[in-house]
Amino acid sequence: MKTWKFPFLLVVLSSVIGAVAQSGNAQPAQPTGPASVSDIANAEIGIIERELVPAAEAMPEDKYNFAPTAGEFKGVRTFAQQVKHVATTNYAFWSAVLGEKPAVDVSNENGPDSIKTKADIVKFLKDSFALGHRAAKSLTSANMGERVESEFGKQPRLFLTTFTVAHCFDHYGQMVEYLRMNGIIPPASRPQK
Amino acid sequence: MKHLRTIFLLLVLCLTVGAVAQPPQASGSAPAAQQPAQPAPTVASVVDRQISTIEKQFVDLAEAMPEDKFNFTPESLNIKGSEYKTVRTFAFEVKHVATANYFFWSSVTGDKLPEGIKGPNGPDDLKSKAEIIKFLKDSFALGHKAAASLTTENIVEMLPFRQNKAPRLQLVTSPVPHAFDHYGQLVEYLRMNGIVPPASRGN
DSSP, rough: OSSSSHHHHHHHHHHHHOOOOHHHHHHHHOOOOOOHHHHHHHHHHHHHHHOOOOOOHHHGGTTOOOOSSSSTTOOOHHHHHHHHHHHHEEEEEHHHHHHHHHHHHSSTOOTTOOHHHHHHHHHHHHHHHHHHHHHTTTTTTTTTOOOOBTTEEEHHHHHHHHHHHHHHHHHHHHHHHHHHHHTOOOOSSSOOO | HHHHHHHHHHHHHHHTTSOOOOOOTTTTOOOOOOOOOOOOOOOHHHHHHHHHHHHHHHHHHHHHHHGTEEEEEGGGOOOOTTTOTTTOHHHHHHHHHHHHHHHHHHHHHHOOTTOOSSSSTOOOOOHHHHHHHHHHHHHHHHHHHHHHHTTTTTTOOOETTTTTEHHHHHHHHHHHHHHHHHHHHHHHHHHHTTOOOOOGSSO
């Protein structure tokens, strides 16, 4: 069972933000410098990246086309489609933050058909997060409220940067259930060693 | 990108709610309504919009589960080969999200935590569906208060949070992805019970 996961996230965040001196021992990390909006957004992206990528890696390739059936699951995404959808959305929104044309075709919400194998899909996901870090680093107090063109009209940069993280977590939660249905405890939920 | 369009429709609705009340237009004969000038987004309005989005989706989802299923956990289905030992019940998931909301947002607003919170799943004495949903709704009300406190100048201010410190912006925004994590799980809990989540139903 997950316990106090949310404070843990904050500890992680606090340790990421502000040029923390890492001593390598068990001492709690203390933030040492002022955070910026860029740091904060970048840390949020790092958190979901560290949960989602291991979850995608934890599903065996022969289960990538799994979708639940016991219940009302008509038309739901397969595991592969969940991962590809997240990556596609990441590309669409974070490219918009940067004012760039997405490097992949985002016209299909589940991503390009040509991305099929587990290795290709996980790479697609990882590359989308690399774009996210670049988008986060472009944020400043001065430009975060600026509306930029996106797939869904003009949206503030801060919104596009951070709401994409929330979108990832929505699908991460679904993937957690897909994994458990297949007897796999999501890596982030396994007992800490 | 139908799913994303749904999310953005919700966002537009969220923006509409709370805007200056517009008198209803007479149907058919009125000239095209003037588009109100979009106010410049502020950090407070951007974050508040995100909170409204998950609030709408999460509360609707909680309300969609029948009360007699509030103690449902997938473990009870005995799905062959599954691993659901000790996962939260539907009720605990909802209470956990509300409790996390309270922890984060009260650290920004200075409000006291509700009575009876002893752990991550909220007060033991909240048992009925109505009580749990009220607890959830009240937690989001605190979120709007926390979002309203944000300014460009104070977002990086470090505030105490449990045994640590975190930037004000982080404390206000963290509950949104956290709630979406559990929302995604509960989507599956609903579907396992034959219920399509309200946000996923066709228009």
